Each structure stands twice: as C-alpha cells, then as structure tokens.
Amino acid sequence: IMECGPPLFTGDISPPASADHPEKLHNFRNELLKICAAHSPDKICIEDVWAGKNKLTYKILSLYHGVAYQVSAELGISIHMMTPSRFRRLVGAVHKTKLNYAEREEAKRAVGELVCSLFPELSSASEDVCDSVGIALAAHYWYEKQCAEVVSAAAANPKIRSAARLAKIADDRTEDYFKSLE
Numbered sequence: 001i002m003e004c005g006p007p008l009f010t011g012d013i014s015p016p017a018s019a020d021h022p023e024k025l026h027n028f029r030n031e032l033l034k035i036c037a038a039h040s041p042d043k044i045c046i047e048d049v050w051a052g053k054n055k056l057t058y059k060i061l062s063l064y065h066g067v068a069y070q071v072s073a074e075l076g077i078s079i080h081m082m083t084p085s086r087f088r089r090l091v092g093a094v095h096k097t098k099l100n101y102a103e104r105e106e107a108k109r110a111v112g113e114l115v116c117s118l119f120p121e122l123s124s125a126s127e128d129v130c131d132s133v134g135i136a137l138a139a140h141y142w143y144e145k146q147c148a149e150v151v152s153a154a155a156a157n158p159k160i161r162s163a164a165r166l167a168k169i170a171d172d173r174t175e176d177y178f179k180s181l182e
Contacts, residue, residue: 010122015028025064032067032068036075036077042077043078043080043143044071044072044079044080045079045081045140046079046080046081047082047084047131048083049061065081082138084131086138087134087138087139090138090142108127108131109127111127111130112131114134118137
C-alpha cells in the first residue's frame with residue numbers, strides 16, 4: 001500500500017495452512033479490510049496474472065483478484081493492475097516480452113536495486129516485496145498519466161481518444177519518469 005511517498009506498509013497475508021480454499025479467501029478478504037482500515041489507501045495496485053502454463057494457478061489467483069475488486073468496490077477505492085513484464089519494461093529492466101528463467105531473475109534483481117534506491121528502508125526486503133512495491137509504484141504512475149492524457153486528449157481533440165494511443169503515451173511518460181530517477 002502506497003501513497004505518493006514511501007511505502008506505508010509491506011508484508012504478506014498468509015492464511016492458516018490447514019484452511020480450505022473458501023476459508024483462505026475469507027481470511028484474505030478480512031486481512032485486506034483490516035489493512036485498508038488501518039492505512040486508508042486511495043488506490044490498490046495489484047499484480048496482473050498471465051494465464052500461462054499453469055491454468056490452476058491462474059484460476060486461484062483470479063479468485064483473489066475478485067476478492068480485491070470486491071473490497072475496493074465496497075470501500076470506494078480505485079484498483080489498478082499491472083503485469084510484471086510491463087513494469088519491468090517500463091523501468092528499463094528488460095526490453096523484450098518473453099524471458100527465460102535466468103533473465104527473469106536478473107530483471108527481478110535489477111528491480112530490487114531500483115526500489116531499494118528509492119526506498120532504502122526496503123533494503124532487507126525480499127525480491128518479491130521489492131517487485132510488488134515497484135509494480136505498485138509503476139501502476140500508480142502509469143494510471144495517473146493515462147488519466148491525465150484522457151482528460152487532456154478529450155478536451156483538445158475528440159478524435160485522439162484511442163485507448164491504444166493513450167496507453168502508448170502513458171507508457172512513454174512512465175519510462176521517462178523512471179529514467180529521470182536514475
């Protein structure tokens with residue numbers, strides 16, 4: 001969970017190992033509600049999933065996404081998703097879509113270094129936590145730029161409202177933002 005400054009809270013939501021799946025979803029929902037009550041976020045940024053080789057994992061993660069969407073709707077909090085691959089491309093950690101295992105691990109290390117340079121208090125955090133904070137930061141910035149472009153494009157020229165065009169502008173602006181941090 002982040003504001004425009006440093007992370008307010010990082011951690012894991014771990015359900016009891018003995019719980020069945022409906023109970024784990026219920027636990028996730030309750031913990032997410034507690035976090036939102038304690039920190040009052042104005043948006044939730046989550047990692048989007050890819051339906052790759054493991055369809056079961058995709059189905060399970062989709063259930064958790066559904067719970068996050070439900071909580072965000074109940075509390076009136078906007079929700080944004082970003083794939084790790086888009087995030088890594090935006091920050092310059094990689095320049096292609098498909099990565100082998102070694103390339104993905106190297107990109108995660110690069111992201112960890114970037115996040116730790118922005119938030120030194122995360123220097124002892126795991127690569128997964130750094131990846132999550134980086135994805136949240138990029139999703140926040142990307143969606144803010146995209147929303148600003150939608151408003152300005154609609155006001156300036158109604159013919160420029162192509163979603164692909166606006167996404168490209170937001171990508172370019174986000175890349176420029178992260179390059180300026182180096």
